[in-house]
Amino acid sequence: MALIDTLQQVWAHPVLKELSLNQIFAFLRLCSLLKNDIQLAQPLAVPITSAPDILPPSVSDFIAESIGIPNECMTNCWRMFKDDAWSMPDSVEMTEQDEQVFRSNGWKCGISNPLIQQILNGMLRVFIQHH
Numbered sequence: 001m002a003l004i005d006t007l008q009q010v011w012a013h014p015v016l017k018e019l020s021l022n023q024i025f026a027f028l029r030l031c032s033l034l035k036n037d038i039q040l041a042q043p044l045a046v047p048i049t050s051a052p053d054i055l056p057p058s059v060s061d062f063i064a065e066s067i068g069i070p071n072e073c074m075t076n077c078w079r080m081f082k083d084d085a086w087s088m089p090d091s092v093e094m095t096e097q098d099e100q101v102f103r104s105n106g107w108k109c110g111i112s113n114p115l116i117q118q119i120l121n122g123m124l125r126v127f128i129q130h131h
Contacts (some may be wrong), residue, residue, distance in 0.1 A: 009080060015073050016080060026067040027077055029098065031085035034059050037111055051086035054078075062109035066101040 010016045010024070019027075031038070037050050041056035055078040064071045102111070 004081070006084070012078065013080070015070075016076055019073070019077075023067050023069055024081070027063060027069065028081055028085045028088065029095075030063050030066065030101070031055075031078075031081070032058075032088035033098065034062075034111065035086065051082035053082075055082075058110045062105055062111050064106045065109070102130065 010019065012116075037059055038052065038056060041058075042052045042054070046052045055074060060074040060078075061071065063069065064074050069077060105111075
């Protein structure tokens with residue numbers, strides 16, 4: 001969806017129109033960083049090539065608390081932005097603010113830093129190749 005179309009839909013939405021651009025961009029970035037966590041909670045039949053219809057509660061709680069979006073808005077945010085978040089490159093880099101958010105809110109929501117997950121996955125691949 002084109003940016004102007006998305007913004008028009010946001011401005012027309014009774015709840016989402018209260019979000020700042022910073023909150024929207026943070027939502028998109030965090031959802032993109034958490035694709036694996038989002039996908040992990042889906043039934044096996046849900047394809048990984050497109051955004052699932054449902055955002056897992058742990059991810060929803062984490063993002064809502066991290067960027068100051070009321071939890072009641074998360075379903076609407078996900079519906080509005082899921083395809084944009086899913087199409088973002090996997091190489092989205094974490095900002096210092098993102099890292100702080102994962103440190104302060106991640107563990108209590110059952111979510112770890114995606115960078116740590118990438119490192120562990122790489123170590124596991126090396127281990128498997130050598131054994």
